[in-house]
Amino acid sequence: MTLEIPRPSEGDIVDLILTDHRLFEDLLRELRDVTSDRRRVVATMAELLVAHGEAEESKVYPSLEKKDAIDDDEVEHGAKEHDEGYQTLLPLLESAAVDTEEFSDAIHEFSETLLHHLDEEERDILNPARTDVGDDDRARLGAAWATERNRLLDEGCGSVDDVRRLVREAEERS
Numbered sequence: 001m002t003l004e005i006p007r008p009s010e011g012d013i014v015d016l017i018l019t020d021h022r023l024f025e026d027l028l029r030e031l032r033d034v035t036s037d038r039r040r041v042v043a044t045m046a047e048l049l050v051a052h053g054e055a056e057e058s059k060v061y062p063s064l065e066k067k068d069a070i071d072d073d074e075v076e077h078g079a080k081e082h083d084e085g086y087q088t089l090l091p092l093l094e095s096a097a098v099d100t101e102e103f104s105d106a107i108h109e110f111s112e113t114l115l116h117h118l119d120e121e122e123r124d125i126l127n128p129a130r131t132d133v134g135d136d137d138r139a140r141l142g143a144a145w146a147t148e149r150n151r152l153l154d155e156g157c158g159s160v161d162d163v164r165r166l167v168r169e170a171e172e173r174s
């Protein structure tokens with residue numbers, strides 16, 4: 001697969017997020033494959049995970065809460081699952097070897113954590129966005145999220161240091 005991250009600038013927020021979720025699933029499959037360039041896959045995963053999730057937290061979750069589509073429990077829960085994603089991704093970024101049993105176990109942990117979040121977000125956050133938010137607002141949210149996601153990607157948001165900082169901030173909050 002190509003490890004180029006697509007950068008749309010507009011669209012329906014639900015469609016845009018789902019397109020990334022499929023990309024996460026493809027990247028996980030690529031990561032499990034011992035013949036792939038695992039280091040590059042991990043680096044791409046880190047960029048996409050941070051840009052996608054941080055843009056959701058700053059541009060999507062608060063607006064959906066303001067529109068009463070979701071409540072603050074869902075916002076907090078989503079953010080907590082993003083933190084768990086960073087925590088389980090970090091060992092993959094820090095690992096010296098990518099062909100060990102340990103690395104394989106770390107992929108499993110990360111994969112379980114990420115797939116769990118995609119499932120919950122699609123059911124508990126994207127569904128109310130589909131049913132309780134109008135087309136125009138979903139397009140406005142899509143543009144705001146895409147712009148922020150692209151800004152983060154331009155910054156190179158998924159370095160080991162970035163993910164370490166996100167993990168540290170998560171630990172300070174808990």
Ligand SMILES: [Fe+2]
Nearest residue numbers: 017052056121
């Ligand atoms: Fe998402």
Ligand SMILES: [Fe+2]
Nearest residue numbers: 053056078121
């Ligand atoms: Fe998310």
